Amino acid sequence: RAETPTNFIRQIIDRDLAEGKHDGKVVTRFPPEPNGYLHIGHAKSICLNFSIAESYGGVCHLRFDDTNPETESEEYVEAIQRDVAWLGWQWHGEVRYASDYFDLLHDCAVELVRLGLAYVDTQRPEEIARQRGDFTTPGQDSPFRERPVEESLALFARMRQGEFEEGEAVLRAKIDMRSPNMNMRDPILYRIRKKTHHQTGDKWCIYPMYDFTHPISDAVEGITHSLCTLEFEAHRPLYDWTLDKLEGFLASRDSIPARPRQYEFARLNLNYTVTSKRKLKQLVDEKYVSGWNDPRMPTISGLRRRGYTPAAIRRFCDMVGVARADSVVDMGMLESAVRDDLNATAPRAMCVLKPLKLVIENWPEGHVEMLSAPLHPQNEEMGSREVPMAREVLIDQADFQEQANKKFKRLVLGDEVRLRYGYVIRATEVIRDAAGEISEVRCTYDPETLGRNPEGRKVRGVIHWVSAEHSVPCEVRMYERLFTEASPDRMEEGVLSVVNPESLQVMSECRVEPALAGASPGSRFQFEREGYFCVDEDSEPERLVFNLTVGLRESF
Ligand code: ATP
Numbered sequence: 377r378a379e380t381p382t383n384f385i386r387q388i389i390d391r392d393l394a395e396g397k398h399d400g401k402v403v404t405r406f407p408p409e410p411n412g413y414l415h416i417g418h419a420k421s422i423c424l425n426f427s428i429a430e431s432y433g434g435v436c437h438l439r440f441d442d443t444n445p446e447t448e449s450e451e452y453v454e455a456i457q458r459d460v461a462w463l464g465w466q467w468h469g470e471v472r473y474a475s476d477y478f479d480l481l482h483d484c485a486v487e488l489v490r491l492g493l494a495y496v497d498t499q500r501p502e503e504i505a506r507q508r509g510d511f512t513t514p515g516q517d518s519p520f521r522e523r524p525v526e527e528s529l530a531l532f533a534r535m536r537q538g539e540f541e542e543g544e545a546v547l548r549a550k551i552d553m554r555s556p557n558m559n560m561r562d563p564i565l566y567r568i569r570k571k572t573h574h575q576t577g578d579k580w581c582i583y584p585m586y587d588f589t590h591p592i593s594d595a596v597e598g599i600t601h602s603l604c605t606l607e608f609e610a611h612r613p614l615y616d617w618t619l620d621k622l623e624g625f626l627a628s629r630d631s632i633p634a635r636p637r638q639y640e641f642a643r644l645n646l647n648y649t650v651t652s653k654r655k656l657k658q659l660v661d662e663k664y665v666s667g668w669n670d671p672r673m674p675t676i677s678g679l680r681r682r683g684y685t686p687a688a689i690r691r692f693c694d695m696v697g698v699a700r701a702d703s704v705v706d707m708g709m710l711e712s713a714v715r716d717d718l719n720a721t722a723p724r725a726m727c728v729l730k731p732l733k734l735v736i737e738n739w740p741e742g743h744v745e746m747l748s749a750p751l752h753p754q755n756e757e758m759g760s761r762e763v764p765m766a767r768e769v770l771i772d773q774a775d776f777q778e779q780a781n782k783k784f785k786r787l788v789l790g791d792e793v794r795l796r797y798g799y800v801i802r803a804t805e806v807i808r809d810a811a812g813e814i815s816e817v818r819c820t821y822d823p824e825t826l827g828r829n830p831e832g833r834k835v836r837g838v839i840h841w842v843s844a845e846h847s848v849p850c851e852v853r854m855y856e857r858l859f860t861e862a863s864p865d866r867m868e869e870g871v872l873s874v875v876n877p878e879s880l881q882v883m884s885e886c887r888v889e890p891a892l893a894g895a896s897p898g899s900r901f902q903f904e905r906e907g908y909f910c911v912d913e914d915s916e917p918e919r920l921v922f923n924l925t926v927g928l929r930e931s932f
């Protein structure tokens with residue numbers, strides 16, 4: 377595996393290790409919330425966390441940040457594990473869950489109350505929100521801020537027993553209602569949710585907030601560098617406050633190898649798509665796409681089904697790099713990463729998307745000749761395949777014109793073209809159906825031209841083809857970008873208003889060379905002159921379905 381380029385986080389780690397911090401160990405974590413499928417933005421975070429662990433001889437944990445039972449599910453838990461593993465990363469030990477620490481988190485909350493650093497607020501949520509103020513106005517203290525410790529302890533116990541309904545009480549940290557940082561204005565630590573949790577069932581009806589859960593989970597796992605996206609920068613003081621106040625308590629419960637530090641990096645934004653689980657879920661729920669793994673989705677599972685390779689996605693993440701400045705990456709960069717990878721690795725094949733029949737009149741009836749074609753033009757080691765040639769062949773409708781000037785490097789009536797890996801043919805006559813459409817083209821072939829140029833003539837070009845009798849029928853799904861606008865997020869009418877109605881075009885009469893019969897879902901090919909394609913999971917033994925992964929050239 378190529379070494380990942382350095383970045384400001386690696387430089388921080390280099391310095392930490394040089395200063396002898398963390399006993400020379402590096403422990404990172406990837407902490408997804410199981411409320412949707414992972415997308416390309418998550419891939420950046422995954423590659424960052426796992427590649428750092430790998431380069432420094434450390435480990436990376438996979439931890440589900442599962443503190444919100446309403447929106448989370450086991451389906452997402454499973455999909456996320458599949459996607460991380462598919463990208464080629466191995467998390468250290470068992471999968472972890474923030475919910476594994478619910479007992480500890482509860483005890484930490486009780487400890488903060490005991491220390492006089494947290495209190496139960498029994499005001500309505502709207503009232504609490506109103507008192508919080510905003511960036512221009514300082515907050516106001518809750519009337520319950522000075523509630524005696526014993527009273528808060530008793531109320532918190534009753535919250536836990538289910539004696540309050542949702543919204544009737546919360547546990548808040550007592551920090552500073554006048555802080556310029558909104559996150560420090562007595563943030564909520566625990567709230568009531570009477571929901572069954574996918575891991576803990578009905579054991580709990582109070583759930584800890586992310587900002588309280590995260591530092592404690594990091595600390596008990598011995599995370600050294602807790603990497604998150606820039607929007608958490610203003611949460612860092614609360615992260616540190618929580619660990620400062622609980623340091624002694626945590627040390628008495630666990631032996632903590634290192635005090636974790638949070639560092640922030642810029643999210644990945646990609647044009648012509650969205651990287652927000654909420655918006656992607658809306659596309660799924662409202663059936664704009666067939667599911668989370670629709671090949672047009674920027675999800676890891678969608679990209680996988682589209683034919684992307686783990687190597688291409690990792691390479692893309694390296695190209696994007698890690699910085700603190702927000703930017704929008706061009707979709708063309710992701711496409712070129714997979715194109716470069718498949719150009720080197722995908723076996724070649726011929727597939728005719730819109731067939732036009734040619735009858736080669738001087739080819740003997742019933743005669744079949746097996747032609748040999750390399751699987752990769754630049755890599756002999758990949759070997760070759762046999763391509764049958766017979767009297768009737770299919771070419772693409774776009775590769776024939778009755779009349780054309782010299783720029784048309786394909787078949788023209790009265791002129792010659794080479795069938796790739798085969799013979800030079802000449803079109804002699806056009807046959808039409810009752811509606812006047814061309815139904816076939818009569819041709820002749822020159823038997824002296826296999827692997828040899830004809831003498832004294834120049835053919836117009838080389839086109840791909842398949843044998844009519846031997847080729848295999850298939851469906852090809854052609855994709856364009858899912859959105860017609862570069863910044864769907866910025867649309868006033870919402871992202872759904874700019875979904876590209878032509879993002880999927882199904883070609884149902886395609887024919888592929890017989891060597892591909894029985895190809896298994898996920899196999900990738902270059903269809904010569906068309907692009908890179910992969911076998912879709914909807915394929916049946918008698919009818920393959922292919923997805924366009926990416927065209928041969930940048931098309932935008
Ligand atoms: P979304 O906004 O899509 O719901 P999220 O940040 O809420 O994303 P999480 O499941 O909490 O999703 O994310 C897990 C990790 O992935 C977090 O550390 C988060 O910062 C990171 N992450 C999420 N989206 C991106 C992105 N676009 N670029 C880089 N990292 C991301």
Ligand code: MG
Binds near residue numbers: 409
């Ligand atoms: Mg999150």
Ligand code: MG
Binds near residue numbers: 653
């Ligand atoms: Mg989110």
